[in-house]
Amino acid sequence: MSLTTENAASEAFERIDAEAVNSATKRQPLYAARKKIFPKRASGQFRRFKWLIMAITLGIYYLTPWIRWDRGPYAPDQAVLIDLANRRFYFLFIEIWPQEFFYVAGLLVMAGIGLFLITSTVGRAWCGYTCPQTVWVDLFLVVERAIEGDRNARMKLDGAPWSLGKLSKRVSKHAIWLLIAVATGGAWVFYFADAPSLFVEIFTGKAAAVAYITIGVLTATTYVLGGLMREQVCTYMCPWPRIQAAMLDENSLTVTYNDWRGEPRSRHAKKAAAAGVSVGDCVDCNACVAVCPMGIDIRDGQQLECITCALCIDACDAVMDKLGRERGLISYATLSDYNANMALATAGSGSIDPARVREASGKLSGAVAHFHWRKIFRPRTFVYFGAWSLVGLAMLYALLTRDRLEVNVLHDRNPQYVLLSDGSVRNGYTVKLLNMIPEPRVIFLSLEGLPGATMQAVGIDQPEGRSLAIPVEPDRLREVRIYVRQPAELSHRGNERFNFVVEDKASFERDVYHAKFDTPEGSR
């Protein structure tokens, strides 16, 4: 906004150059209607690769809860199980207690760095191939194509007035989508309970309410996000594209329209050639636009919406094959290669001349830069890979050396000590013994240090002494009250440090807790 002061002598006020922001004439409609996208079926190497990834990811998702893993009689036999009720997480041979949740945090750190690594090398590969949104939208599109036909048929159907035929197609499409959505929500709950028994319970109406609610919620999200909202999720809702875009650099692979060989595009290449005008490889067939599930034109350059699914590459390659030109008018390319080729094609003139990138024979010039897999090895990817493997190795080390027998001790604070009638001093402790394996064990608890002292456990019928044998149930924590008593003649020495030691005599596992013994003298 600028302020104009008129001639002060003639006018005593300022005229401000401003306008009403919300004036009626400027008002916009509050929403923009979504423009429907009808992606055409693509075929080619990337499409085949995506089918494979889809089969693998869906297979993992739906089948994992059904894999069995024998852990003996005291633990569930499901290979992957998140047992919320008992606060245990089972993954194959690994069992995680709640206090070991940092392993999951470590996995998330690895996933984060892994994302950096993947994005800096192959761009938004996560978005294009493995993101659940992409996979399920792809699955829903398969259903849509099977029922309503490919792009043109679907567009025609969409524009047609309602009829019995249209209704039956639409109803059956949405019905199958909902079935897939229910199966998706249904598969999720199997990760949280014994899958075979929950399966029966669900169909006999005996499963917990939370199971049905979860299935309901996930059915709704799958159907709405995957079936109805599709690309809008990626464009508007997901923060990932913004973050990933910030992580790309000039050496990251992105789906690129190589306008240095495509432009100037022409629908009449033969006529132009006859007229002696040099035209690019792009024949403006729009095949790349028709297959795009995001509804963009890759020829406009890198865009936020592009999930790099590479279907436009397949579509364009098919056309190039028919035209007898080299594949790769649209290709995975790095910005640095693209810039080099662009410089070659423009030769500093500011306009592209396709002749500059071609030999006299019509083949692409040898000077054209191509991506080589060795280019992924660069300092940035080494740093990411190093950090990623460091976290992974640290976790692996922690996992291999972790304790399966632990002791935690709470020292009574009120009272800190109790003077007994014979003058001896007693301290109370709440000792928690953690038997973290799915087998029952007898854990030996003993005192280390504090000479002359003895202990006794409440509710365990064993003579007072310096060692107790305490049975602990498989995979459980046992809490015992321990009273440690120091004879009168020794308790004048003040507060003393000592250790509670737990041992499994069979496996030689051992854990130590550094405790303190309070006395009246020490507290004075």
Add this chain to the structure above:
Amino acid sequence: MSEKKIDEVSGVPTTGHEWDGIKELDTPMPRWWVWTFYGTIAWALAYTIAYPAWPMISSATKGVLGYSSRQELATTLTDVAAQQADLRAAIAEKPLDEILADETLRRFATSAGAAAYKVNCSQCHGSGAQGSAGYPNLNDDDWLWGGDIDAIHQTIAHGARSESDADTRVSEMPAFGDILSADEIRQVAAHVASFTGTPSDAALAEAGAQVFADNCAACHGETGGGDAALGAPNLADAIWLYGSNEAAIAAQVRTPKHGVMPAWQARLGDPTVKQLSVYIHSLGGGQ
């Protein structure tokens, strides 16, 4: 002035604001976003109708669902009470030694007793049952009236020197200030101190032996061991309710203080008294 300004690059209208050549696009919201926004408004309105919300003059609107957090608490408490009904019934029926022998009942009674203790007992005996001068420490192994589970139950149920309970624990140490001379009191105090430590004056303690035998041994025993049946404290141990130095002992001989504990049976009911007994018994001194 008031026509729409369209950004040339994106083709999207702008708000008309401009800062150093940077314009703010007025991109329309996607439809789903707007509907979600409307949805939240509708939800909020429906919520204020369904649940208590709008402040009125004397109270808030009640809401058509009739929900109240107080009612929810009452329901939760009733549910919990229903879940615990079996345990409570078992505790009401069974004798204390059976409760101690049953792991589940013992645990439940200990927790319930700890809660009842915090409400009813901690005011005098302390939150850790550590006691203070005049109020016995319940953690130790010295018991005025006996430390087995039944004796503890009897003391809690009927109190000590409670005026409201006929079965209360009663013992009254006479005020020896009226009976003994000042010298005799000093002598006997020195003698009592000699049970557990070194008296200030050995000759004084020696002289007090006869005074003790004549006046005190009947209740406290020849060697000062006390008698739980009479509520006579053990004078030969390390634990002193009113202080262990000779002046404090002499004061207690001259004009004894007597603690009063209320009878709880009538007020709390027998199941709670049983739970309290189990809790006190678990504190480490139970016999």
